[in-house]
Amino acid sequence: MASDENESGMGPEEVATFLATDTVAIDDETNELVIIDQTRLPNDLVIERLRTREEAWRAIKRLEVRGAPAIGVSAAIAFYLDARAALAGEATGEKGLPLAATTSWDALSRRMDETHAYLDSSRPTAVNLSWALRRMHDLALSRHEAGDDPAAVVEALREEAHAIRDEDVRTCRAIGENGLELVHDGDGLITHCNAGRLATVRYGTATAPMYVGQERGYTFHVTCDETRPLLQGARLTAFELMASDIDAQVECDGMSSSLMRTGAVQAAFVGCDRVAANGDVANKIGTSMLALACARHHVPLYVCAPTSTIDMSCPTGADIPIEQRAAEEVTQMWYTKRMAPAGVGVYNPAFDVTDADLVTAIVTERGVARPPYGDSLARIMAERG
Numbered sequence: 001m002a003s004d005e006n007e008s009g010m011g012p013e014e015v016a017t018f019l020a021t022d023t024v025a026i027d028d029e030t031n032e033l034v035i036i037d038q039t040r041l042p043n044d045l046v047i048e049r050l051r052t053r054e055e056a057w058r059a060i061k062r063l064e065v066r067g068a069p070a071i072g073v074s075a076a077i078a079f080y081l082d083a084r085a086a087l088a089g090e091a092t093g094e095k096g097l098p099l100a101a102t103t104s105w106d107a108l109s110r111r112m113d114e115t116h117a118y119l120d121s122s123r124p125t126a127v128n129l130s131w132a133l134r135r136m137h138d139l140a141l142s143r144h145e146a147g148d149d150p151a152a153v154v155e156a157l158r159e160e161a162h163a164i165r166d167e168d169v170r171t172c173r174a175i176g177e178n179g180l181e182l183v184h185d186g187d188g189l190i191t192h193c194n195a196g197r198l199a200t201v202r203y204g205t206a207t208a209p210m211y212v213g214q215e216r217g218y219t220f221h222v223t224c225d226e227t228r229p230l231l232q233g234a235r236l237t238a239f240e241l242m243a244s245d246i247d248a249q250v251e252c253d254g255m256s257s258s259l260m261r262t263g264a265v266q267a268a269f270v271g272c273d274r275v276a277a278n279g280d281v282a283n284k285i286g287t288s289m290l291a292l293a294c295a296r297h298h299v300p301l302y303v304c305a306p307t308s309t310i311d312m313s314c315p316t317g318a319d320i321p322i323e324q325r326a327a328e329e330v331t332q333m334w335y336t337k338r339m340a341p342a343g344v345g346v347y348n349p350a351f352d353v354t355d356a357d358l359v360t361a362i363v364t365e366r367g368v369a370r371p372p373y374g375d376s377l378a379r380i381m382a383e384r385g
Helices: 012-019 053-061 068-088 105-120 127-145 150-180 208-215 232-243 253-261 287-297 373-384
Strands: 024-027 032-036 047-050 188-191 221-225 247-251 267-270 274-276 281-284 301-304 351-354 361-364 367-369
Touching (some): 032 053, 127 150, 150 301, 188 253, 232 247, 253 287
Parallel strands (some): 301 361
Antiparallel strands (some): 281 351
8 A cells, every 4th residue: 555554544464464364254173253344444453253143143234244245155154153053062042041962953953944044134135145044054954865964964064154155256256357358457437335355255246357457457446435324335445445556536425427427437336235037236225326327427337246146036126125224324323423303214225226227237257147137147047057
């Protein structure tokens, strides 16, 4: 970075540690889920080590770990760790009381049913959460049906949790390769929220073309929407891009149209939490406004989506559940005093839906889908199997 201390106050040693640390990891020696606490960025680098399903649930709910892919990986690891703890007699029940070791398949199966439902309740919109949990649970059932005893099932879950995590790295790298073909060296890019390395294990989705391009000598000037009310663009995307020496600036969400009018933006890259079968996309609130500005100024909008976020069982964006969050995030979270009158009503959806006709292309690890999305997404998902 340009100075010995970046503007967040984080020193060069902490920045170096951040760059060397994956957003989500599993420690097999201590049997812990390891995450970067994103609520503490950009001022402090805090590594959280989580052992129980309750700790994992809280971390997801409180956005300590966030971003659809990172949530999915975290849930898969937490599912395995809980099954391991149950088998070893280290799990806890209500009020933190210890439970007896789960040695029979019936007892382990009941525990996994509970854990699946519990973790799946942490956040409703990101389909990766339910996808990862279903994948882990289905694997356990299939291994039992194949004759594995509970210990072998739990070992298979450990291997699957690692596989899901490793797949996320490969997937994001491939999205970066595919997305890079859509831009040119020197382009001005814009992104919304954080679909960067902090939303995945590495690389990110919307930022993956930027990182892969940097490796190949490309230079980009990236504008990060601030992303009210939780400021993921200002706090997270701008921080990680600066830490990686990618030229970045921050703007308030409502400034994108003004910026595009100057000709400074050649493409927009955003992530997503769920893609419907018709190509409608649910992403962080404000994405649809960015899409409208892109359409007005003829700037292509590229949605970067692992195929795990494509939900072919969801016909349109109208069928995607949208999480509603606390009013305090809008009225007082970042202020020393309230910035809205007490008692005022607050509308605070976590996500909005961008209609498919505003999306230029959907970049996946298996290629770039273009309209009509009903056909192109179905083809990609059929190839994925």
